[in-house]
Amino acid sequence: MGRAGMQERTFSSWQRYGVSFGVADGVGGWVDSGVDPSLFAQTLMYHAHRYSQLGWAGEPEIDPTQEYEERERVEGWELTPYKCLECAYHGVLRERLVDAGSSTACLISLNASSGVLRSANLGDSGFLIIRSSSVIYRQPPQTHFFNCPYQLTKFPPNMVPSTHFADQPNRAAQYETKLRDGDIIIAFTDGLSDNVFTPDIVTICSFVARSGGSEDAQAQMMANRIVEYARVCMRERKKMSPFSREALREGLYYRGGVRS
Template sequence: MAWNTLTCAALARNASRRLHHRALSTHPNPRPYTFHIGASWAGKPNEPHQRPKVPWPADGLIGSWRDRTLARPNRTTTSKDAGEDFFFIQEMRNQSILEGVSFGVADGVGGWVDSGVDPSLFSQALMYHSHRYSRNAWAGEPEIDPTLDYEEREQIEGWEMTPYECLDLAYGGVLREKFVQAGSSTACIISLNASSGLLRSANLGDSGFLIIRSSAVHYRQRAQTHFFNCPKQLTKLPANSGRRFSRACIDSPSEADVFETKLRDGDIVIAYTDGLSDNVFPSEMVTICSLVARAGGTEEEQVQAIADRIVEYARQCMKNKNRVSPFERDAARQGMFFRGGKPDDVTVVVAIVHETS
């Protein structure tokens, strides 16, 4: 399907509710940066997601949070299922003052299906615990008392936390979840500071993010893999697994790549699972952002239109066997043959940065 400015404008006009993270203007010291956030997702095309044998209870903490998260506006599919992917978006406050926003994406590793494990349970739990820790933190410099253990730290109102610490804490939360008997997932977690405009990130595996500045890719997070199509991943093995999973990849949060940079007015941050990066080139993401900006609309409308259009385009590319994909090129570098797009779940979270002073 060809994209044009009319299509862009229609998407922007029809975007309904938008999540808009903004410092309160009534505060005597308003934060100089605001962030407009959009998210979009779609399960793997033509392959219905295998539901968990025992799904999260709808009235439980994770089940109800999952359903609220998937109730966000999403124009890319009539299904509310993100497949084996998941994400979170969480404001970070110091008491009542909005200090920033934290968000992330995770991709449950599908190889567990053959063992009777639903990979989505791990990624959903990982993102839930990332949200849980982020809501009691703000995106400032780390000032955590090292003498306290993780559970004690959680009780301190407004303690400061980096994405790496968030990833470490969230992984510990998954390991304690009795409902998640086994599984593994990649993860990318980002925090944006409303006071300084500082972006911090922690990435493990082949999910990732990029920063677009002045219609060009300013930074792109590299993927972490053990070998081709085998990403680094956080893992939970079944109890009493013995030698059955002796070859499983078990990576630590300490192996995550960490990064930080100062953002500028107009920067666009796109976090994604590999369903996007395996099918869409960074230059194509830049083009979509430029077309949406050219169509106009509020920043809230634009950020959601960018997220929706990127996911829609990724789904088109997955089905196209006559187009060279990033995954096809990567396979060729390894001496392997693969043609066209790679069907997969795809999830993106997009942030537009606005500097007010």
């Protein structure tokens, strides 16, 4: 399948002593086969949410003063973003209501006790970490070639898999780092990365942070402003966009934003 776009789905869930969240972007090329591209991505995020609620963001916390029998009764297990992605994908494969589809995916967990961020990313969705108005990490995209990202796929019974791209969860890139107080994590699909340059995202976040307010209010305002700006860039037909810049590197001409 070709480009993944216009079918974004998200999830967020509280884990034991942490939080997990993610984004998925259904591959629009399935429309030509009569398949709703959003259904695969939506179901993938549904199962990611379901599994993450049962897992810990890190090692299960056990009280060492308890008796052995009491410690053995601690429920749940450590669920890494990679394991969550793997479980969610197999959940989609078992879904009878999802006949076919493909999606990129990026899952992230934050351990509230240790401050550790872990991620699993497959395709050209991703995330970035902003610290003190600077990007300290940005997830590199995974692509087979220009405009064709890695993608999880489910094939209908009558389709020959060899004619389409299909990647397994074990191809996901994994990352781990320890966060600091005040770090900003932005998860995105190519609907953002194709239209908005990274320095513009940093500028928006810095401007909102200077305006004051609670952390929750600032986080929501940052998200709102970034989406609003992405929509403006999407409709721009004359200026250079991240997507058009990458196209030029491949010897292709494409001007302006990418419509969602």
